[in-house]
Amino acid sequence: xxxxxxxxxxxxxxxxxxxxxxxxxxxxxxxxxxxxxxxxxxxxxxxxxxxxxxxxxxxxxxxxxxxxxxxxxxxxxxxxxxxxxxxxxxxxxxxxxxxxxxxxxxxxxxxxxxxxxxxxxxxxxxxxxxx
Amino acid sequence: xxxxxxxxxxxxxxxxxxxxxxxxxxxxxxxxxxxxxxxxxxxxxxxxxxxxxxxxxxxxxxxxxxxxxxxxxxxxxxxxxxxxxxxxxxxxxxxxxxxxxxxxxxxxxxxxxxxxxxxxxxxxxxxxxxxxxxxxxxxxxxxxxxxxxxxxxxxxxxxxxxxxxxxxxxxxxxxxxxxxxxxxxxxxxxxxxxxxxxxxxxxxxxxxxxxxxxxxxxxxxx
Numbered sequence: 001x002x003x004x005x006x007x008x009x010x011x012x013x014x015x016x017x018x019x020x021x022x023x024x025x026x027x028x029x030x031x032x033x034x035x036x037x038x039x040x041x042x043x044x045x046x047x048x049x050x051x052x053x054x055x056x057x058x059x060x061x062x063x064x065x066x067x068x069x070x071x072x073x074x075x076x077x078x079x080x081x082x083x084x085x086x087x088x089x090x091x092x093x094x095x096x097x098x099x100x101x102x103x104x105x106x107x108x109x110x111x112x113x114x115x116x117x118x119x120x121x122x123x124x125x126x127x128x129x130x131x
Numbered sequence: 132x133x134x135x136x137x138x139x140x141x142x143x144x145x146x147x148x149x150x151x152x153x154x155x156x157x158x159x160x161x162x163x164x165x166x167x168x169x170x171x172x173x174x175x176x177x178x179x180x181x182x183x184x185x186x187x188x189x190x191x192x193x194x195x196x197x198x199x200x201x202x203x204x205x206x207x208x209x210x211x212x213x214x215x216x217x218x219x220x221x222x223x224x225x226x227x228x229x230x231x232x233x234x235x236x237x238x239x240x241x242x243x244x245x246x247x248x249x250x251x252x253x254x255x256x257x258x259x260x261x262x263x264x265x266x267x268x269x270x271x272x273x274x275x276x277x278x279x280x281x282x283x284x285x286x287x288x289x290x291x292x293x294x295x296x297x298x299x300x301x302x303x304x305x306x307x308x309x310x311x312x313x314x315x316x317x318x319x320x321x322x323x324x325x326x327x328x329x330x331x332x333x334x335x336x337x338x339x340x341x342x343x344x345x346x347x348x349x350x351x352x353x
Contacts, residue, residue: 092217110253
């Protein structure tokens with residue numbers, strides 16, 4: 001019985017470890033919302049301002065954009081309508097990604113927000129990703 | 132009325148409704164497929180998943196592998212490919228009918244992304260880095276898979292209905308440049324990343340590369 005429990009614990013650990021590694025590989029380097037707010041500040045998310053704004057303006061709205069879950073469940077078309085054409089890139093042309101820190105003026109460190117999509121091409125999560 | 136009988140009645144009615152609707156749906160998809168005049172065979176699945184649908188037939192693309200009488204393996208990969216993020220239906224169809232080539236196309240995509248990431252400060256959309264990715268992916272595909280299959284993968288990638296037309300035209304034009312450059316270099320027996328980069332840089336200088344949002348005016352190849 002003890003042996004089975006040990007095997008179960010081992011498999012669970014390996015499983016979770018593998019999942020964590022795969023998730024990191026899939027997503028690349030990401031940033032937490034709290035760190036983003038520390039770096040760039042926090043302002044209310046206003047789609048029109050985000051759309052018209054430079055990366056600096058966009059960066060300040062990330063915290064409230066993610067916390068409000070404004071875009072979760074929305075389609076790619078809805079994002080484009082509210083935020084305009086995206087300028088970032090993540091994994092494929094099909095993932096909406098907007099630059100929030102321009103690497104050309106930040107020692108090559110470009111950051112973007114990425115709208116991850118589910119099987120129905122609806123937003124499942126928004127992440128802050130190092131381009 | 133006896134509660135257990137009521138339950139049974141509801142279950143039977145639900146089953147009948149589900150069965151009825153799926154049969155009706157299967158029928159309408161079969162009619163839609165017949166009307167599309169797509170022939171069974173090699174390219175059936177690829178053509179089926181991009182055939183126009185309407186409100187009554189909007190989910191028929193999911194039945195394409197069955198309608199095209201594809202093998203169990205192809206059907207399995209087609210369904211499984213739904214889990215892979217960002218693939219168009221045309222890409223899913225191509226992946227399931229050409230799994231080995233799809234793997235090489237995936238590796239070529241990674242190579243093109245890595246190569247262009249070194250050339251530019253960051254990866255963006257509609258700028259020179261975007262053009263670079265398409266140019267190199269097309270070149271690598273041409274070299275790895277041959278012209279026909281390369282073109283199929285490149286075109287399938289552009290079959291996303293939500294992609295704006297100008298972006299689609301930019302990608303297709305830059306794919307073509309990459310294919311032509313690779314073709315030329317293969318004929319001279321001189322295909323290499325360095326030679327391709329030279330071709331890309333020349334085409335960019337001569338404004339043959341299509342860039343909707345130029346970002347890197349003073350760019351030089353590394």
